[in-house]
Structure formats: C-alpha cells, structure tokens
Amino acid sequence: EVQLLESGGGMVQPGGSLRLSCAASGFTFSSYAMGWVRQAPGKGLEWVSGMSGSGGNTYYADSVKGRFTISRDNSKNTLSLQMNSLRAEDTAVYYCAKVPSTFFQGSFDYWGQGTLVTVSS
Amino acid sequence: DIQMTQSPSSLSASVGDRVTITCRASQSIRNYINWYQQKPGKAPKLLIYAATSLQSGVPSRFSGSGSGTDFTLTISSLQPEDFATYYCQQSYSISVIFGGGTKVEIK
Numbered sequence: 341e342v343q344l345l346e347s348g349g350g351m352v353q354p355g356g357s358l359r360l361s362c363a364a365s366g367f368t369f370s371s372y373a374m375g376w377v378r379q380a381p382g383k384g385l386e387w388v389s390g391m392s393g394s395g396g397n398t399y400y401a402d403s404v405k406g407r408f409t410i411s412r413d414n415s416k417n418t419l420s421l422q423m424n425s426l427r428a429e430d431t432a433v434y435y436c437a438k439v440p441s442t443f444f445q446g447s448f449d450y451w452g453q454g455t456l457v458t459v460s461s
Numbered sequence: 462d463i464q465m466t467q468s469p470s471s472l473s474a475s476v477g478d479r480v481t482i483t484c485r486a487s488q489s490i491r492n493y494i495n496w497y498q499q500k501p502g503k504a505p506k507l508l509i510y511a512a513t514s515l516q517s518g519v520p521s522r523f524s525g526s527g528s529g530t531d532f533t534l535t536i537s538s539l540q541p542e543d544f545a546t547y548y549c550q551q552s553y554s555i556s557v558i559f560g561g562g563t564k565v566e567i568k
Contacts, residue, residue, distance in 0.1 A: 385505065
C-alpha cells in the first residue's frame, strides 16, 4: 500500500524558514517523480514544486522560485521541501504527492494527508 | 503559462442527477488533463487521468471526455458520497496548473 506521510509543518514568522519532509513507503521511491502541492485556507490547489525520480530535474512555481528548494533522498525514501524567506501568503496545507512516472509529468496518483504551515507574526 | 478555466464554480444537485463539470485550457493541451475529487479536510483523490482513463478503484459513474482545449468530467448518477469539490489539472506543461475547482452541493 502506498503511503506518504508529511511532517515539519508549524507556525513561523515572516522571513523565517521551515523544512517539510515526506516519508514514502509501499513503492519503489526512486522510480517515481514527486511533487508538492499546497492549499491556502478555503482556497484551491496550487502546485509548488516537482522533482524527477532520479532527482536530476527540479521544477518550481514562479511564486516560490528562489525561496524554496525541493530535494529527495532515495536511500531513505524521503522527499523534502526547504522553505526560506516565508511570507504570509505561503500559509497553507502542504501535500506531498506521487507522480506515476519517473519524469515529472502527469497526474498525482497518491497524496499524503498534508501538513499545515502558518506564516504569521 | 497555460490557464485552466473551470466551470461552474459551484452547483447544487440531487442524488441521482447527472452532473457535468467543464474545464477549458487557454491553449491545446492534447489529452493531458486529470481530474480530482476533494472532500473537506482530506487530500485530493485522483479520479480521471489523461482525459478519459478511470483511475483504479474509482466508480464507473465517473467519466471524462474531451481533447485539445475543452474537457468534461461527468458523474452519471450523483451519489451521496460524491458531494465534494472537483479540480481539473493540466499536465501538458511542466508548470502544473489546477482549475479553480467546482463545489458540488446537495440541492
């Protein structure tokens, strides 16, 4: 059974940093691209970042480019999102999601339960 | 960037109704569209991928159609557990874009 478990969310002041993690199990992690999708309170879904299965290709939404860094450790089946220079508008539930391909293109076929990030002074 | 315009933003329907949700892309995305269902407080769930393919385990009352710029998600006979918000998503370009969502409510 595919499982994705996010952690690392919490409250942080504007300008601060936070690191999210996603522990994956139930599939060959290194064979699949992964992504992060967020949802601000009461709003729709917004893609944040994606990475190929090998980790060789990374992609970012314009809204987070230069502030967020996606990474993965295929030996530990873990996906991470380092978030720096956080802003109030980054407040959201962050979901880790699996792509059914080694390349970052396609649907998100499995999702984690999400972790809440709140940016507030 | 490709824009995805989803309509309507909300609708009211009764159990047993046929429901249609539309998504229009700002340029051709061939068949690179996916549909998700999200219930309050839960993660999205993939329903349809590549415009018409039903994800494993999803009831056959859900179907997708379209190609190019105009796409449709249809629920043939609405069930109580189908009241949720639905999103389209284009995967033609690397820059993933979701539609604004359609909230399906009980009439």
